[in-house]
Amino acid sequence: MKALIVFSGGQDSTTCLGWAKNRFDSVETLTFDYGQRHDIEIIQAKKIASIFGVKNQIFNINIFKELQNSALLDKTSDINAPHKNKPNLPASYVPNRNAMFFTIAHAYAQKIGASKIITGINQTDYSGYPDCREEFIKPLELALNIGSESKINFIYPLIHLTKAETFKLAKNEGILDIVINESHTCYNGDHQSFHSWGYGCGKCQACKLREHGWNKYKQSNSN
Numbered sequence: 001m002k003a004l005i006v007f008s009g010g011q012d013s014t015t016c017l018g019w020a021k022n023r024f025d026s027v028e029t030l031t032f033d034y035g036q037r038h039d040i041e042i043i044q045a046k047k048i049a050s051i052f053g054v055k056n057q058i059f060n061i062n063i064f065k066e067l068q069n070s071a072l073l074d075k076t077s078d079i080n081a082p083h084k085n086k087p088n089l090p091a092s093y094v095p096n097r098n099a100m101f102f103t104i105a106h107a108y109a110q111k112i113g114a115s116k117i118i119t120g121i122n123q124t125d126y127s128g129y130p131d132c133r134e135e136f137i138k139p140l141e142l143a144l145n146i147g148s149e150s151k152i153n154f155i156y157p158l159i160h161l162t163k164a165e166t167f168k169l170a171k172n173e174g175i176l177d178i179v180i181n182e183s184h185t186c187y188n189g190d191h192q193s194f195h196s197w198g199y200g201c202g203k204c205q206a207c208k209l210r211e212h213g214w215n216k217y218k219q220s221n222s223n
């Protein structure tokens, strides 16, 4: 059985890749280059895929720059501010990003004969992204399968896990070292400063969440 991982090279999708490698006969990864602020994400995604010995397909989606209203795509915006069009959401929110990513992944899965698509979406720790919820992905899966006469399942192993539990899962899957040393989540593109929880500036929301999760994980494992 073949699985396709929607793969950013971050902590969550790297954990999903390790999880999938331990469960499926054949695994491939798909990374989107959509004009992220930092090339390091793509570099690490390629590197991690090669460490796992799996194919990494990169698709360029330049249209996000035209649709742009996310601080994730604009180096001049404050990544920690509220979203400028949707004040209840973080500035890093990219409208319809997951809808587009998952739709393209579903088409690519049909091409390569994958019956499972695995994503690291998570609604526990960071509920700021409305397209990272089960109630969003389930109807999307149904619609895509109806629209293509397919039976491809989306699997999201991290959906209800905290970041601490995601670290624990990586440990259980035997891939914690790769997650710490290679995965990149920092919004500021810092892949120079190393901490016990991995590389990052230590100041942005993504780093804070990762550091907090790591501390919780260490606490729960020392008791």
Ligand SMILES: [Zn+2]
Binding pocket: 185, 186, 187, 188, 189, 190, 200, 201, 202, 203, 204, 205, 206, 207, 208
């Ligand atoms: Zn950071």
